[in-house]
Amino acid sequence: MKRVLAVALSLFLMLALAACGGGSGSVAPEGDDGTSTAAPAGGASEAAPAGGDEKDTLTWVQGADVTSLDPHVGKETPAVMVTCNIFDTLLGKDENGHPTPCLAESWESVDELTWTFKLRQDVTFHDGTPMTSADVKFSLERAIASAFVSYVVDFIDTVTADDEYTVTIKTKSPYGPILANLAVPFTAIVPKAAVEADEDAFVVNPIGTGAFKFVEWKQGDSIKLEANENYWGGAPATKNLVMRVVPEAAQRLIALENGETDLAYEIGPNDLSKVRDHANLELLEAPSLSVFYLTLNTQNAPFDNVKVRQAIRYAIDKPLIVDSMLYGSGEPADATIPPAAFGYSARSKVYDYNLELAKELMEEAGYADGFTCELSVNDNPTRVEICQVVQSQLKEIGINVEIQVLEFGSWIDQLGTGEHEMSFTGWTCSTADADYSYYSLFHSSQTGYPGNDAFLMDPKVDELVEKGRESANGDERQAAYDELEEYLGDLTPYTPIYYSNVNVGASSKVQNFVVDVNGYHRLHGVSVAG
Amino acid sequence: MYKYVLKRLLMMIPVLLGVTFLVYFILALSPGDPVRMILGEQASEESVQMLREELGLNDPIPVRYVRYLGGLLQGDLGTSYKNQLPVAPQVLERFPNTLILAMSGMLVALLVGTPLGILSAKKQYTLLDNATTVLGLVGVAMPTFWLGLLLVLLFSLHLGWFPSSGMGEGIGPLLKSLVLPAATLGTSCTASVMRMTRSSMLEVLRQDYIDTARAKGLKEGYITLHHMLKNALVPIVTVAGLQFGMLLGGSALTETIFSWPGLGRFMVDSIKSKDMPMVLGSAVFLAVVYSVVNLLVDILYAYIDPRIKSQYKK
Numbered sequence: 005m006k007r008v009l010a011v012a013l014s015l016f017l018m019l020a021l022a023a024c025g026g027g028s029g030s031v032a033p034e035g036d037d038g039t040s041t042a043a044p045a046g047g048a049s050e051a052a053p054a055g056g057d058e059k060d061t062l063t064w065v066q067g068a069d070v071t072s073l074d075p076h077v078g079k080e081t082p083a084v085m086v087t088c089n090i091f092d093t094l095l096g097k098d099e100n101g102h103p104t105p106c107l108a109e110s111w112e113s114v115d116e117l118t119w120t121f122k123l124r125q126d127v128t129f130h131d132g133t134p135m136t137s138a139d140v141k142f143s144l145e146r147a148i149a150s151a152f153v154s155y156v157v158d159f160i161d162t163v164t165a166d167d168e169y170t171v172t173i174k175t176k177s178p179y180g181p182i183l184a185n186l187a188v189p190f191t192a193i194v195p196k197a198a199v200e201a202d203e204d205a206f207v208v209n210p211i212g213t214g215a216f217k218f219v220e221w222k223q224g225d226s227i228k229l230e231a232n233e234n235y236w237g238g239a240p241a242t243k244n245l246v247m248r249v250v251p252e253a254a255q256r257l258i259a260l261e262n263g264e265t266d267l268a269y270e271i272g273p274n275d276l277s278k279v280r281d282h283a284n285l286e287l288l289e290a291p292s293l294s295v296f297y298l299t300l301n302t303q304n305a306p307f308d309n310v311k312v313r314q315a316i317r318y319a320i321d322k323p324l325i326v327d328s329m330l331y332g333s334g335e336p337a338d339a340t341i342p343p344a345a346f347g348y349s350a351r352s353k354v355y356d357y358n359l360e361l362a363k364e365l366m367e368e369a370g371y372a373d374g375f376t377c378e379l380s381v382n383d384n385p386t387r388v389e390i391c392q393v394v395q396s397q398l399k400e401i402g403i404n405v406e407i408q409v410l411e412f413g414s415w416i417d418q419l420g421t422g423e424h425e426m427s428f429t430g431w432t433c434s435t436a437d438a439d440y441s442y443y444s445l446f447h448s449s450q451t452g453y454p455g456n457d458a459f460l461m462d463p464k465v466d467e468l469v470e471k472g473r474e475s476a477n478g479d480e481r482q483a484a485y486d487e488l489e490e491y492l493g494d495l496t497p498y499t500p501i502y503y504s505n506v507n508v509g510a511s512s513k514v515q516n517f518v519v520d521v522n523g524y525h526r527l528h529g530v531s532v533a534g
Numbered sequence: 535m536y537k538y539v540l541k542r543l544l545m546m547i548p549v550l551l552g553v554t555f556l557v558y559f560i561l562a563l564s565p566g567d568p569v570r571m572i573l574g575e576q577a578s579e580e581s582v583q584m585l586r587e588e589l590g591l592n593d594p595i596p597v598r599y600v601r602y603l604g605g606l607l608q609g610d611l612g613t614s615y616k617n618q619l620p621v622a623p624q625v626l627e628r629f630p631n632t633l634i635l636a637m638s639g640m641l642v643a644l645l646v647g648t649p650l651g652i653l654s655a656k657k658q659y660t661l662l663d664n665a666t667t668v669l670g671l672v673g674v675a676m677p678t679f680w681l682g683l684l685l686v687l688l689f690s691l692h693l694g695w696f697p698s699s700g701m702g703e704g705i706g707p708l709l710k711s712l713v714l715p716a717a718t719l720g721t722s723c724t725a726s727v728m729r730m731t732r733s734s735m736l737e738v739l740r741q742d743y744i745d746t747a748r749a750k751g752l753k754e755g756y757i758t759l760h761h762m763l764k765n766a767l768v769p770i771v772t773v774a775g776l777q778f779g780m781l782l783g784g785s786a787l788t789e790t791i792f793s794w795p796g797l798g799r800f801m802v803d804s805i806k807s808k809d810m811p812m813v814l815g816s817a818v819f820l821a822v823v824y825s826v827v828n829l830l831v832d833i834l835y836a837y838i839d840p841r842i843k844s845q846y847k848k
Binding site: 068071072074077079080151152154155158207208222223224225226248249250251252254255258259261262264411412413414417420454 | 573691
């Protein structure tokens with residue numbers, strides 16, 4: 005028996021050695037993921053004999069695996085990073101967040117509850133069946149019925165297929181942001197026939213209309229996609245896509261430096277300068293749709309006092325937090341609406357760091373000697389560190405902050421039930437339409453779990469939020485939001501601190517990559533020089 | 535012998551019941567609502583209610599537990615809360631990856647630990663003995679995650695010998711991608727195996743039958759392998775078996791650093807998102823594997839030491 009073991013062990017050793025020895029020169033042209041360890045310079049001369057040729061495989065690494073490939077279930081960003089390349093939605097968005105044609109080539113608002121959409125007639129699913137109004141009706145109804153994503157589409161009352169390429173959507177009440185919602189990837193159009201035939205097969209072998217076809221999912225490891233040559237928007241620039249899961253941020257950077265990957269999503273804050281300074285790498289950044297802020301429970305003393313809330317805003321040095329804690333990867337925020345969203349108003353009141361003014365306000369509020377309060381936060385290291393900075397800054401005006409770190413579930417429960425005094429939290433304006441943030445964060449019907457954890461209940465705020473929501477006219481909506489933002493300036497239930505950035509580390513050979521503000525990077529036009 | 539194995543297999547049933555009971559109630563009673571964890575900060579109240587109903591979370595915890603056990607008896611590990619896919623195939627897809635990694639880690643540990651242990655026992659209190667002891671302690675004390683990153687920095691980034699992360703496809707790339715994680719995982723085990731080999735060998739070293747063997751004129755190498763090691767093997771195998779069981783469930787850190795798609799990382803992710811069916815499924819599966827490994831170790835004793843075999847017959 006011992007002899008068998010010895011033979012087995014030596015065999016293993018020999019194989020291992022053989023594998024190490026033969027590695028240096030063999031950059032597989034098919035793009036065997038994870039195996040090409042050659043230095044970038046050596047690899048380049050070998051892989052591009054024709055000169056200026058493009059690689060046929062683009063690899064990217066991301067921090068977490070796809071939860072579900074079903075677009076009406078997998079709503080987490082890591083899932084959508086993949087599925088947004090497989091599926092399309094009725095509408096798209098341009099760089100300013102305005103709706104653009106996608107599967108729907110035109111649309112009109114018939115009355116304040118009714119919208120009709122004309123579909124493109126040249127779209128086929130990856131299995132060859134044409135995309136028609138029946139698929140659209142089926143998909144939207146499926147999304148409404150899915151607990152995971154229904155919150156994006158539950159404004160819809162009915163969807164009807166008027167003819168093969170016309171769809172009418174009736175909303176429950178007048179709903180201005182409809183176009184933005186229909187551009188959210190969770191409203192993706194799926195093939196009715198294939199899903200109805202075998203739903204279990206569909207969710208592990210998704211079929212869409214997107215630029216890339218699904219090939220293989222090795223759970224926890226990788227996903228492979230290949231170009232959809234018949235894509236209605238033109239054939240993709242790269243033939244194969246490979247997504248690899250690399251949970252450690254430091255390892256994602258190493259994989260990028262090593263040439264094991266072409267793109268690395270979500271570079272860690274302390275690695276940003278390394279990518280910026282690297283000769284062969286580029287850091288691509290864009291302000292995201294996420295804002296991070298302190299929420300103050302306006303129902304209880306001392307935060308029911310407007311002056312205290314204003315004092316806190318003056319006391320927080322936002323640029324310092326962005327520079328020191330985020331290594332510059334973000335923007336100081338003056339509002340809860342991200343600038344890239346429709347409805348963002350430039351009329352927000354700006355509270356620049358001003359300790360004198362803050363102290364004065366505290367005195368006027370009757371808290372000249374300050375007070376003690378709890379600041380809760382979930383157990384995310386970056387968030388906790390930011391709270392420590394806030395703690396030291398508020399100490400300057402006499403507020404003695406005790407930080408309370410909670411596990412995510414308990415923290416959500418605390419905010420939802422209003423047991424908090426002050427909490428550090430964030431909000432993503434997923435639809436890139438201000439209504440999504442205003443309605444959830446400020447409307448009195450949304451207090452607690454749904455988002456309004458400042459527990460703000462103000463009739464004028466409600467009225468303006470509803471005005472912005474119900475009009476289908478962009479200018480009218482913007483006017484309502486301008487007025488709202490002016491009114492909120494003094495009321496200040498939240499203390500916005502910063503907008504985070506979406507970042508991607510890229511090899512300098514990557515061309516035409518556009519950073520998506522949601523992190524849903526679409527790779528249709530992206531190529532990698534050989 | 536067969537009776538003994540059968541007895542042990544039957545004993546696995548209460549063990550599994552205990553595992554499901556503990557895991558289920560710890561998860562169910564810990565704070566945080568799984569539905570809100572899944573739907574995130576922005577979920578609407580309607581969606582929360584809808585999903586809670588769908589997942590059957592409105593029933594009392596004991597009812598849910600009995601329902602889960604009912605499914606388990608029929609071999610149904612349930613459906614994941616998070617991705618709505620059946621649990622069993624997801625666990626089975628990842629287990630071989632963990633097994634490969636754990637076996638390689640164990641191989642490293644045995645390959646390095648046993649010879650070093652023998653050597654330091656035979657040269658007790660020499661410089662070599664002290665050096666291996668110190669090395670062993672360093673190995674145990676070194677955090678996996680730090681060692682892993684150091685290995686990556688040296689062997690992937692600077693030397694470019696091995697890929698920094700991921701699991702290669704095909705024999706060659708697979709072995710190549712296995713080297714660093716296996717070395718990382720093996721290091722801490724190496725130390726325990728080495729220490730156990732040393733102390734176990736020391737006990738045997740001074741026995742009369744070793745002197746007899748020497749007096750018969752046998753070669754030292756033969757004595758070491760056949761007289762000393764064979765008699766010292768039982769505690770070593772025990773430690774190795776326990777370590778192996780631990781590697782199967784406890785390699786989450788190594789799997790995370792090296793992006794290895796194994797069961798440990800998967801379980802930690804599932805715990806974080808309170809995906810109860812996934813955690814339970816993995817825990818039950820690992821408990822079975824752990825019990826089987828322990829049983830195999832016990833059976834192995836019989837082959838190493840005939841005296842133990844005779845005991846099993848009773």
